[in-house]
Amino acid sequence: MIRDPKRLSTSEAIRQQHGRDLTSYHAGRFPDVVLYPKDKEELREIIAYANRIGCPIVPFGLGTSVEGQVVPVQGGISLNFTHMNRILEIRADDFAVRVEPGVTRMQLNRELKKYGLYFPIDPGVDATLGGMAATNASGCSAVRYGSTREQILGMEAILADGSPIRTGSLAKKSSAGYNLTQLLAGSEGTLAVFAELTLRVYGLPETFLYAKAVFPDLQQACKAANRMLYRSIQPSKIELVDAYTIQAINSYKQTKYEEKPTLFLELSGWKSAVTAEVERVKEIIQEEGAGAWSHTFDESFGEQLWDARRHAALAIAALAPEKKLMTTDVCVPLSVLPEAVSFAREVMQAEDLQGAILGHIGDGNYHAVFPIDPSVPEEAAKAAKVNERIVRFALERGGTCSGEHGIGLGKKQYLTEEHGDAVPWMKKIKEAFDPNHILNPGKIF
Amino acid sequence: MIRDPKRLSTSEAIRQQHGRDLTSYHAGRFPDVVLYPKDKEELREIIAYANRIGCPIVPFGLGTSVEGQVVPVQGGISLNFTHMNRILEIRADDFAVRVEPGVTRMQLNRELKKYGLYFPIDPGVDATLGGMAATNASGCSAVRYGSTREQILGMEAILADGSPIRTGSLAKKSSAGYNLTQLLAGSEGTLAVFAELTLRVYGLPETFLYAKAVFPDLQQACKAANRMLYRSIQPSKIELVDAYTIQAINSYKQTKYEEKPTLFLELSGWKSAVTAEVERVKEIIQEEGAGAWSHTFDESFGEQLWDARRHAALAIAALAPEKKLMTTDVCVPLSVLPEAVSFAREVMQAEDLQGAILGHIGDGNYHAVFPIDPSVPEEAAKAAKVNERIVRFALERGGTCSGEHGIGLGKKQYLTEEHGDAVPWMKKIKEAFDPNHILNPGKIF
Structure with a gap:
């Protein structure tokens, strides 16, 4: 063997x-x-x-x-x-x-x-x-x-x-x-x-272009992203970070990012085509009421940009280094995203949890990330409650409990809520392929 | 009910x-x-x-x-x-x-x-x-x-x-x-x-741009298409028609298209971005030795372009209006396409079959289309032989017997050749979902 x-x-x-x-x-x-x-x-x-x-x-x-x-x-x-x-x-x-x-x-x-x-x-x-x-x-x-x-x-x-x-x-x-x-x-x-x-x-791609836009509110940031897709602009990345998360990054990194909902953007392709495209993007972004806007072909700016996004998780982890980071992973219909992100922030605040919210805004997939100590029953219960409310909110609006992390152990109950009528048929496939249940048993179902 | x-x-x-x-x-x-x-x-x-x-x-x-x-x-x-x-x-x-x-x-x-x-x-x-x-x-x-x-x-x-x-x-x-x-x-x-x-x-998309490029040979047309993809140009359509097919169109429609391998192209997006992009496309196409090149935003040209492609099938059908059009549907790795198209043409000629070859060149999927009378045993045998040789050629090179038409009745034997080891597992799913075999019985397997 x-x-x-x-x-x-x-x-x-x-x-x-x-x-x-x-x-x-x-x-x-x-x-x-x-x-x-x-x-x-x-x-x-x-x-x-x-x-x-x-x-x-x-x-x-x-x-x-x-x-x-x-x-x-x-x-x-x-x-x-x-x-x-x-x-x-x-x-x-x-x-x-x-x-x-x-x-x-x-x-x-x-x-x-x-x-x-x-x-x-x-x-x-x-x-x-x-x-x-x-x-x-x-x-x-x-x-x-x-x-x-x-x-x-x-x-x-x-x-x-x-x-x-x-x-x-x-x-x-x-x-x-x-x-x-x-x-x-x-x-x-x-x-x-x-x-x-x-x-x-x-x-x-020949070129990557990086951009950042700061919005007065979440709704407008989401609307701008949506309008871009409407106009058949295909960014290679478009990410949303909420005001509270920027605040956490600032306090962790001593940076001075404007503490408002922010879009991080990447376009890629031919330099001449991207140069033309970014003008349209800027137009849309500004029509949707963005404040500060910057864009550049400079790779170091790009690295800084994605670093800032990564810092969000670090900043949150730094709040309580002895704890574990818990993350939600719902994906909602695009139009629901601003409401879903606001709701997630409220739910965390109601439980007195500090955390980051990071959104793959072009997909409707976002993560609420917060530190907990799973060995403390009240904390585990809090985390479960937050997760549950965020998932239910998504499911009630046609979303899914997992955009990209999968079901594993953590989302088994939600799979049943989401796909109750289909789960027995998934299990039939499992039974046909693995009748002795040796392949990763206890996961998904 | x-x-x-x-x-x-x-x-x-x-x-x-x-x-x-x-x-x-x-x-x-x-x-x-x-x-x-x-x-x-x-x-x-x-x-x-x-x-x-x-x-x-x-x-x-x-x-x-x-x-x-x-x-x-x-x-x-x-x-x-x-x-x-x-x-x-x-x-x-x-x-x-x-x-x-x-x-x-x-x-x-x-x-x-x-x-x-x-x-x-x-x-x-x-x-x-x-x-x-x-x-x-x-x-x-x-x-x-x-x-x-x-x-x-x-x-x-x-x-x-x-x-x-x-x-x-x-x-x-x-x-x-x-x-x-x-x-x-x-x-x-x-x-x-x-x-x-x-x-x-x-x-x-705000704009569609249509283009046409004529190449001295098939190999160069395919290479040009490949280089475009390499340069992260994303055409919305890119189609190949071989010289023989253009000839058939000309004789059917009394048109005067140059009787050489031809690429039909569509780009789409923002006018300014597409305008920038098409210059790069033209550059690549010409570096690969294209003869005539034309491009335009004019929709009527676009309609004419896709009409010409459609005429191929009509031209072939017109050769023998009492017969039925048979079409193959293999999809091959991109690098194999020029060779596969040449091979298909040879195979048809060896059987004295006149037909069109139409290629979705960005996918490696192409169709050899020719008229037969399935009630005449020799013709049915000929068609089966051509189909078989084209499919085998594709399977031996890592391709698939069906790019987009499915298996149905026509490709059942080839599904087994292509996925022999997987077919029993497909059948297990069929058995689990439809134990009484009432859903479209006799298809795929």
Whole structure:
């Protein structure tokens, strides 16, 4: 199975490391053993063996999930993909790459850059592509490129009985049979384990333009973003930060950002085309009553801009370094976003929680991020209450409980609220694919 | 069930009309009865009843499928969606619409135009949105917007036992549970019947720019298209027509198009941005050795351009008006396209078949279109041979047997060649969703 004993560990430190995700607030348990397969053959043998003896299998990339997806709640094997991190083929002229699931997005982008290509999906952290595919991660670029799911042209996956299947192809589209690729993507390791992914990549834009606009209120910021999309402007990023969050950043970083709702923007493409486009964007933004507006091709400004956004989480974490950051992940219809963000702020304030609100405003997906100590029952209850109110608000307005983090352990009850009539049919698929319940048991359902 | 007897027909003419698709060369059979449900309730009752008595159900939109999807090979009920053609809600600020499955794409676009919005997917014919969702249709705009599948935010579907489920939401993205939406989309009526679709729509671009470039050879035309994508230029359409096809158009229409491989292009967006972008496009095109190049914002030129593309099929059909047009539908990795198109031309010539080759060059999807008389055994054999060689060529190079027409009756053997190891798992899903095999039996598998 594992042909080198060095790639098997039962040490407590290693097992502990594989017993939690980025948040560390999901009740977990250590795996019994951590295995580091080095190729498909080992992967297949491990899974077939686990299926025979009824042993849980929990895939583990870099452990950056936030809904407990990597936590082995029933023990068993944690499958670490560190040794399956090869970029197998870059097919530049096909705008496609073949990678092992342990390759990280930054690793891929470093390599792609040599070919003038890039993989735009950026969930913030440097996750593995296997993990991003498993949770259907997205982030700031989804407004233009979609989520990870849309980037997967095909895959080799190992099913619960050890059968390898190939889904999709190297072609950019297909109508050949059931779409297993986009079913397995986002299934959080509960239907199959990825052995290889074929991903769509893109020509690196000639230019990136960065912009920042400060608005008197949230409503106007959202309206401006909406009007841009209406006018078929396709920003590569468009992010919203609320006034309170800017305040937190200022007090943390001693910066002097204007403490008002702010849009962070990125356009990309040909310099001449982007130069023309930004004038229209500026026009729309100013018609919607923006105060300060700045834009530039200067990369250092861009870095500063995205840094400020990242600082929000740091600023919040710094408020209580001993606590864990909890994050919500609802996605609402675009028109509901300003109201949803205001509501989330109210709910946090009602519970006396300080936190950041970060919105992927082009998608309607936003995060309320706040520190809690999950071992203190009142704090855990508060967090659960805030989460619940934010989720219900979204569901009542046609939204979803998870825009990009997945269900894992943390959102199981909300999946039932959101898709009650469909969940039994999801379970039928689970039953057909994994009758012995060895693949990431206890997740999603 | 059907509350008005006028919405039930057993007349021979009506049954005959529901016994064939656009191509008419798939061996078929009449349905026993045609029902025209007018709402979800009727739809549910019909399906639940059919399931109880084991009666086949075959959804029928406008009958424009080309792989026999609507042909009731086992008789039973043909479900015509003519009376379920209401646009239920246009949520302009959410860039989303809710429609019944019988709404056609042109009907939707006429309505959307009032809101400055549009639905870009254009498979050529004016199909119903339900039909487009069922086969995952795409067409010329897929290079920018993807296929129909990517436009579906959610749906209400009726499962084989009559259970209604809601998948997806009004949010633009979701990681909540298994992705049933994109599984049911493209399942050709074999897993569920659509009762309502929630679709993504887009701001209507301010301007469309049309261009045409003539190349000395196929290889150069493909290389130019590839370089455009490399430079992150996102045309809204980019189509390839080979020299032989232009020749056929000229002889049919008495036009004088230069008889060489030709790219038809559309850019869209802000006029100023498009004006800047087209200069880059022209540069690339000319660097790749294009001869004649023309571009314009003039809509009548645009209409003429897409007309010329449509004429290709007419020109071919006119060669033998008593015959049926057969079309292949492979999609290959982009780098393989020039070779694949040359190969298809050779194969047709070897069998002495005259036909058009039309390529969605940004996707690697192309169609070889030629007239045959399927009742003449030698002609049917010829067509099958050409199709087989073209499909094998694609599969051997990492492509797919169907880019956008689906499997239906026509590609069943190739689905097994392409996805042999995955087909048993597709069948497990079919078994779990439709254990009595009432939903479009005999299709896909």
